[in-house]
Structure formats: structure tokens, C-alpha cells
Amino acid sequence: MLVRAINQMDNPDHAKYKKLTHAWFQPRQVRLLEERINRLARESVDRMLAHGGSCDFYNDVVVWYPLKVIMLILGIPDKHGQHLLDITRAYFGGGDPEMQRGSDLIDATLAYMDFFRGVARERRNNPTDDVATLIATAEVDGTVVGEFEASSYFVALASAGHDTTSATLAGGLLALIQNPQEMQKLRANRALIPEAVDEMVRWVSPVKHFFRTATEEYTLRGKTIKPGDHLMMAYPSANRDEEAFEQPFSFIADRSPNRHVGFGFGIHACIGMYLAKIEMVAFFRELLARVDTIELAGDPAWTETSFLGGLKRLPISFKISETAAA
Ligand code: HEM
Secondary structure, three states: OOOOOHHHOOOOHHHHHHHHHHHHHOHHHHHOOHHHHHHHHHHHHHHHHOOOOEEEHHHHHHOOHHHHHHHHHHOOOHHHHHHHHHHHHHHOOOOOHHHHOOOOHHHHHHHHHHHHHHHHHHHHHOOOOOHHHHHHOOEEOOEEOOHHHHHHHHHHHHHHOOHHHHHHHHHHHHHHHHOHHHHHHHHHOHHHHHHHHHHHHHHHOOEOEEEEEOOOOEEEOOEEEOOOOEEEEEHHHHOOOOOOOOOOOOOOOOOOOOOOOOOOOHHHOOOOHHHHHHHHHHHHHHHHHHEEEEEEOOOOEEOOOOOEOOEEEOEEEEEEOHHHHO
8 A cells, every 4th residue: 555544544543543633623723723724815816816807717726725725734835835736636637637747646646655754754853833743743552653654644634635625616616607696695695605615515526436345234225235345435426416405406505404425424524624614715705805706718627537626727707806906
């Protein structure tokens, strides 16, 4: 195995390793970062407005923002941003040559591990107050976490926390552009943005699947699943289940209730969901306050992948709000 991260572990190891960062990702702790996340959201919208009246929303704006947030929580200096972006693209590029840019999943995993091995060593020598130090100096069963497990943990956080969020931001904006009445709802009442963000996660479902292996027999709607059977959990399908959602094929910004499974379910549920939500809410608050109109300015394009991702191009044109500009 090139990586051994929490998403690949079973209990008892899974619980031991997840516990190391669990408190750090809880709402109370994440809220302490809110001011710095708001600043990153503001800088991302600044970056968009600096393009004048049009840009590729995915590549010029939202591919950077979640990466900056991950770098903030792991304490990675800005100079490594481009390198991390390139590795992540290759990692999640699926079968898409445009995203892979000549390297495959194995190259990308090795590059990730190599980079984070350096971070783990650095944090052990110079501990700070970031998540990277927490992981690099943590103990499991009375022994300091090994370099392999620590680097794998970083890979899981950096990879899971990046493209999921940028894909949701881009796919969410496209849904708002294609459903002007929903955009209008948010403009009229910005307090709805948190609900809209949940609907974006349901709508985009950037994680397409994970696998599980059954450990005991279970019967689901007349179908018997046996121990050892491999099961694919198809999140986009669950999130459009007619029995769970009214009008599942409509994007409804203020959908309530919205019991989507875009962040997973059960012991492996997403550790970063509160962080991701705070990040996305901050971004849309900033965007809607500073931009009056947003339209499509070309054909959107999606990454060819069956695992994780979404848009890889979203050309838009926009009009900067006069009040915000003043
Ligand atoms: C819109 C953003 C996000 C979405 C839609 C998302 C979705 C998911 C899903 C579906 C899973 C798998 C759950 C399962 O196997 O049942 C997962 C796991 C995970 N996510 Fe996220 N995620 C997002 C953002 C983040 C962020 C920001 C981070 C961290 C900084 C993160 C870190 C993780 C980790 C470490 C796991 C593995 C958890 C485990 O196996 O116990 N994710 N996420």
C-alpha cells in the first residue's frame, strides 16, 4: 500500500486515528478559524474581480480557495501552493488527460507522500499549533505515530479537503446560474446561504463513490448481501433518491429537510464537513455581496472521473456591484 489513511482503516485502528483530529474538526474549534477563512474568501473574490468582467470560475478562483484553507490548517507556506495543486490534480484526474498532465495516480501518491514526509519531520523538530503538528507528534497505543501513517493522514486531509470543496463551489454556482429564481432567493435573503450550501453538496455530490466490504449478512429490500461482498456506495444516486427527497432532480436553494449523504454516513463520515460548510458559506456571502450578476460565458466542462471531482472549466461573465466597488 502506498498510503494507509483513515478512510482505508477498519476498527480498532480507524477509531484510534480518527480520534487524533476529531476535536480539531468540531464546530467549536473550526469557528476559531472563521476570521482567517473569511479573509481567504475575500481574497478569492478579489482575485475573481481582478479579472475584470469575466473569468474561468473553476481555474481562476475556486481551485485555489480550498487549497489555501488546507494550507492554513496544516501550516504549509504559500510557496508550496502550486506544487500541491499539481499533485492534487494528478491524484484526482481520473482518466482525464487534461488533469493528469503526464503523471498517474501512483506518481501523484508518491509525490504527495514525499512532500508530507518532509512536513512530518519538520513539525517534529519545530512543533507549532497546527493540525500537522498534532498528527506528527500524536501517540497511538503509547507510541508516536509513524512517519508513514502521519504522511498518509496528511494526504487524506489535503486531498479530501481540496477538490471536494472546489467542485462543490463551482457546481453550486453553475446551479445558481441555471436556476435564476434560486439565485434570487439568496440575493433576497442571504441568511439562506447555509441551506443553499447543503443543497449544493447534495446536487454536486463531488464524491461519486466509496467501497465497503460486508462483514456480516444483511438483507436489503429482498437482496441478500453476504460477508465478503464488495459494495459500491453511489452518493449521487442516493442524493437523488425519489423516496428520500421531494423533486430530487431540482436544485432548491432552501430545501428543507435536506438529509443528503454527500458527506457520507456512519463511522467514516467526512471529518471536514463543518470546515467545508464554513468555507463555502464564507465564499458565497462574499461573492453575492460584491457581484450583482453572473452569467455563463461559454460551455462548462467536467473532469472525466468516476471517483471524485466535478467541473474543470466554468467560463462566466459578471458585473461588479457598484456599492461594493465604492
Ligand atoms: C464539500 C466538501 C466535502 C465533501 C462533499 C466531502 C465528502 C466526503 C465523503 C463522501 C467521505 C466518505 C464518507 C464515507 O466513506 O462514508 C469523506 C470522508 C473524509 N473527508 Fe470529506 N468531504 C468534503 C470536505 C472535506 C474537508 C474540507 C476535509 C478535511 C480538511 C475532508 C476530509 C475527509 C477525511 C479525512 C475523510 C475520511 C474519514 C474517515 O474515513 O473516517 N473532507 N468526505
